[in-house]
Amino acid sequence: MSGPPVSDEELSAHLAEADVPALMMTLAHLTGDPSVLEPAALAPGWLFSEQGGLSAAQQEAAREVAFDQLTRLRSEGGWRWPDPPDFPLLREIAGWALGGDVDELLPLLAEEIIAPGADPRSPDWTAPRLAPEREFHVAVIGAGFSGLLAGYRLAQADIPFVIYESATELGGTWAHNTYPGCRTDVASHLYNYSFAPRSDWPEHFCRREVVQDYLREFAASTGVAGRIRFGTEVTELRWDEAEHEWRVQLREGGTARHHAVISAVGQLNRPHVPDIPGRDGFAGTSVHSARWEQGIDVAGKRVGVVGTGASAFQIVPEIAGTAAEVAVFQRHPPWLRPTPNYRSPIRDGARWLFENLPYYARWYRFWLFAPGLRGILEGWVVDPDHPPTERAVSGPNERLRASLSQYLRDQLAGEPELLDAVVPRYPVGAKRVLRDDGRWLTALRRDDVRLVTDPVERVEPRGIVAGGRRHDLDLIVYATGFQASGFLAPMRVLGRGGAEMPARDARAYLGIAMPEFPNLFCMYGPNTNLVGQGGSIVYFSECAAAHIIDAIRLLLTDGKRSMRVRREVHDRFNDRVDAGNRERAWGFSAVGGWYNENGRSATNWPFSALEYWRLTRRADPSDYEFL
Template sequence: MTSTTPVPPLATGDGRHDGFPPVREDDAFLEQAVSEAELPALLAALALVTGDTALLEDGVKPPLPPMDSTIAPQGGMSAAAQQRARELAVGALKAFRDGGSVPAPDPGPELLGAVMRFVTKDAGDEYLPLLRHELGLAGDLGAPTWHKDDTAPATPFSVAVIGAGISGLAAAHRLQQAGVDHVVFDKNPEVGGTWWENVYPGCRLDTPNFAYSYSFAQKPDWPDQFSRRQQIEDYLRDVATDFGLRPHIRFDTEVLAASWDEAEHLWTLTTRTGDEPPATSRFHAVVSAVGQLNLPNIPDIPGRDTFAGRWFHSSRWDPAVDVTGLRVAVVGTGASAYQIVPSVVGAVAGLTVFQRNAPWMLPTPGYHRETPPGMHWLLRHVPHYGRCYRFWQFWLASEGRLPFVEADPEWTEEGSTSARNAELRRQLLGHLRAQVADRPDLLAKMTPTYPPGAKRMTRDNGVWAAALKQPHVDLVTEAVTSIVPEGIVTADGVLHEVDLVVYATGFRASDYLEPMTVTGRDGVDLHESWDGDARAHMGVTVPGFPNLFLLMGPNTGVVVNGSSLFMAECATEYVLECLGELLRRRAQSLEPTREATDAFCAWVDEGNLRRAWGVADVHTWYRNRHGRASQVWPYSLVEFHRRTRRPDLSAFTVRGGGEETS
């Protein structure tokens, strides 16, 4: 199935996608397209397009069984329900075509409510604000509730944003909407952050791609089910251009230091652009958008720098290196290794993979698949389908596998943390055994010894096991003890001779804001204050560091539910409400109290200790060197969304404006 129809543009927050061509195809074409569709989202979209809630029959409402090792196809609909859904969808498409492809007026609250209840299996009222925000048909509900020209037109106020990745672009867009002067600094020559930096072979999302997009910049034409790196980078470039963000960005400019001036109530940033001498500039507030996974973790192995061949970290992959015919070592078996190894195995002369802990693998047969042609056609021709499909993917992941990574203090079965976690383990082991039943040696090495969810799980469509089975591939589980000019030496005394070493060893996730020097009130150094244990109120603000806001800060990473874009958007909207409070009050600074921050962190710690990653005895980037899970959000998405709608000023000290409150 092919089509030469032009692809519609990004949605621009006006409540609907523009540019949808009319439906002219015959009945057979429509039936074929619908056979490849995601039905719950399609019925929801067609109900919006036609204004006909009769399409949302109880018999085709997706039952949404709990997610375990897999996601039930079509939301768990029976074969009979799927057939009825296709009949309804084809009939609605024919009527839409025959009526001139004229969509119904923008839906009112009653129709929107019916659609959301259908897709979510009657979610409770507590979810409605979140659901409206993510669907986006009632307008851009994440936009600031204020504008500087109305709130404080005569008050000078400027904001520095550090980083032009997913968080930084969200911040720049919201600041622009609020009419706040701002400058975005990025050390790279282009936007994208991690998606600009990571160019290793096979790099792609492990989150369904529609869910990995802004609510205010929805895209209906993703070509893959899990987007490749270049597709995400292109999307972020388009957002920067289409929303007019580029004039505010200073590329090739690294922020070296940020220092708070208590007398002037200003932040001084020291920056360096290219080879120029360092320069300084001053701002009323600073928003850090440097992310969590941007500082490479390169292991300090004895003799590392004596290696005679090439070596680099996976996030610093050199595209000029041709691996064809080389003997390659990949150190690590986490997410990046999981993508690199299958991508290079066919070109190298030899591949040695060094593993400390085997990854748990989630069955994902469609991980490398393109969007089916019929589905792609529907996304380009049916108004609202892209929004509804993004909403559907978001809802499926909103709670995700949280129930399956619970830690039951009474549970004693080895290798799991609760009855549900044990069931997830059994399912995943069955999936693994089916792939390597003919290789008992590999099965023993590839079987994790820790509970599922204690470390990041990888998406598996069979290519990892297939790569490790190749005759020129060796999976080594002996510890690496040293590196010599010829290669890598392991604890059993074996020298593994290689030409290229790739460190797929993850990131220093707990070292927030490094290598910047950040100095707050009374000359306190942020990194010395944290001492490797980053803490922030709501993951966003820090006591003693006024008007400093962190996006993707401590305890805001999601690892089994949702996506980082959702968390970045929520935090950005929270920051804008904090800035609005400052301007409304003509205040000079805002920061959380130590008591409120300690209480928040204690609550998050309590939640993390009820998750597999909080109790399992395994090395994971979820926890810092003190053993505390300082990176991960343990609760539901709706809880984070609710808490970030507006700041609780009782948790803050607000100074200036003729008063001080706390």
Template sequence: MSAPHDVVIIGAGFGGIGMAIRLIQAGFEDVVLLERAGDLGGTWRDNTYPGAACDIPSHLYSFSFERKTDWSRRFPPQHEILDYLRHCARKYGVLPRIRFGTEVTEARFDEDEGRWRIATGRGDTLSARILVSACGQLNRPVLPPVPGRESFAGASFHSARWDHGTDLDGKRIAVIGTGASAIQIVPELAGRAARLTVFQRSAPYVIDKPDRPYRGWEKALLRTVPGLHGLSRARLYAQFEARALGFIKYPRLMDLVARRFRANLRGHIDDPALRERLTPGYPMGCKRILLSGDYYPALTEPHVDLVTDPIDRITPGGVRTAGGREHQADVLVYATGFAATDFLAPMKITGRDGRELNEEWRDGAVAHLGITVSGFPNLFLLYGPYTNLGHNSIIYMLESQFRYVTGCLRAMRDAGLAWIDVRPDAQDAFGREMRERLRSTVWAAGCESWYMTADGEIVNNWPGFTFAYRRATRRPDPRHFQARIS
């Protein structure tokens, strides 16, 4: 076993890279990042499908301490976000600290020594005082439990594992799913496929996406005029933050967004029968609201079919739906989302007294402020339970968590503590508050979504304003923790 490190971070996406930067700036030099893939970037490394882009405006999608002013578009494409993360890792000295191709399989806390023992898929073991999970919520692709998947004779892959070696031109392509990835993929494939079949289980709400390239003079002004980018960032933040009122407090405000949906649908879809199939049967905002200006037009192309009949099975030649109709396909794309509520799975995390985290979370994940878990000392989660958003940039939430975790580590260093562990009563009180507040949000309005566990418990989303979360995490409260002196 190697000598113990101060901090080991699992994952090298936005959370891991940003956390490492902030810890290094705070004087914690012995920081190591373990990344299972061969490159950094997290979800922006994995999702390279055609049309991949962000649905948060560019000026909100960078760290506050490293603002990017030269985005090419109002909504950033995948490759620019990945390049930005690589830039941050190089500039702030994080890149040499990343161990690529190193997947964590297990971590066990040694209470006597106050150390985490971390086992990897490479067969080695590391030791660390502090363990930070920056795995994110959207990192484990899910394939639907449809019979016959293995029998398909053509190329098939999940949208987050795109096979760029597959020739798509002139092929019959089937896309299963109509979520955030699918609405970006479908317009791209419509321009290449001989026949494109889209299988929809439930219709999403799709509103117009006001995207366009930045003009040369706009980029020049952003680059040269002091404060202009900051003003744009602040305006967008306030505009998006106001949308939280509809999600968490006054669901009837969603009617204003629903008007945009209806206008977008009417503006692109003339066929009343198709419009009906594209109209969701659940309240606006209950599931993720999607942004696109070209999804609906793609569905009107003569060689594109929208199928709403339930899928019966996958066959060697395509997809069979209820009633026995078979839809022929040469390529099958699963745009079927992620195991978002499993959080740290499939890693085995063992805390004090042999407590296993997945067992502790069998009825739904919970963590105090979405960051610390009782019984698991010196373990910190980034983008954990109750920290996802439906209305603003997740980077703002991550930066709140960076400050909180750094504050915990500084307090431990100053007080000479071996470990800290959030008190069960503090965690339980936070969990009760979250469950109570979430019951009155639009996410609990009667639909199934990736925000929920199989039992219908919402465990992903923050039921409040992002500035309220920042205030709650401005500094760790010593009353919330128990500790052991070194």
């Protein structure tokens, strides 16, 4: 493939908007020469710095090398898509980026740096070839990222399936959450399927409607959209032991039968509304952020926002200045991660490179992935010799606290009262760390916005009472999160011998399989929430889908009718996960929240992304019992 028509001046202008580390890794790949990386020697901590912490002179030198090499390649026949890097070249490039020994990461990275159209995790078998006489069909519950992916993988394996979606639109959380300012806090180039990347994202962290459009396009182009039954809610799953099938009860009436079920309802789908005295007696309008009604108009209204988590963090700056006043009711302030480009568009030159320079988008994705592969998780690990406290759980955690505290101080110089109110009194990582471009504290400093740190006592018809004072309101927004540990709720699930799925505090092997529930698989299930390990939940869903499809392959082999994870395998895995979570900031701290409910985390994955990838690559038949 020859390079796109572009003048030297245009190329130079495009390169000026490149992410230099991603550009240099791309260059090493295209030329096959890792020595081109030398002008951009990376300092310790580069993964957490803009442009890798490179000086302006280093960046300029790197761009000059890139210009020279790219114009040379163009003159020699154009820019071509070479093969993905072999392990020796991948080792050189990844070692430059990450430092140290990277051999254990190479197989994972080889699935990331792939040519257009490649899909290394796709099944290499089909049901008609494997079991030509076998009738086997699957129910997928939910049409968000995980459900659409499950459907696509089933289609690749030529397994009949249907996706039940209770809403009238696909997208999962991106269909439900329509509040002002809603956007992803995972970088756009990470927040897509690895085998179906989008190169023309308009923003570094896209708005919800853009993410939903991506899902619509994926579902339509793959044919998965035609397998979705919208407006169809599953109310009960009941295992038929005699027939080795699941009976799927639908709210709209009727029962369907399926040989296997994949639950893709996720963790963040059922709103949590706190049980505040008098809540139902409010005379104005009240709404949960995840059930925002499009007719709501905040203009000229007195708005109370309960909570300062991820949703409130996006809502408050969006409505401040339109509402007459905003009262923000805070229980625990969030730690903020500096992200200057959080609401920034991707500049034209960078978009040109994503769309035209071979492999640049892939290496940029790796650059976004890299901090989680090396460095972030280590900051949450409890060091018993530190010793851990509610200030910090380790030396690295203390350094994170110092850095993020300074970020807050820099924005609030001369405002000691507000600063005292927004510096968290718990370790970094004990609750979700939020990306920030400065707009949160800018909003809190407005004259028409007030931060209320007194505990909420009750709701009265005219407003919320906190600290003995009533705050008169026209609209209350409950930005109070989700019932994250109720994984399959409100469905009732009855397995072998009538065993009933617990309403909360669920456990599963790999977040996927449970002993008393044969042929039932979960995606984004218990203990699969990422907390800085790199990638995104989309990546973890790809890992889970690979395991589930391979498990179905085992099930179809030799006439097996049902499979369930062995109790000892399940329990051993969960004991290790629980022990790991106790040794993380969220497990140590008493601050609570959805990362840690009642002393246990049912949501978080405490280990590396590499470990989850390894564990889910294949389904080990010795982990399961078959009938």
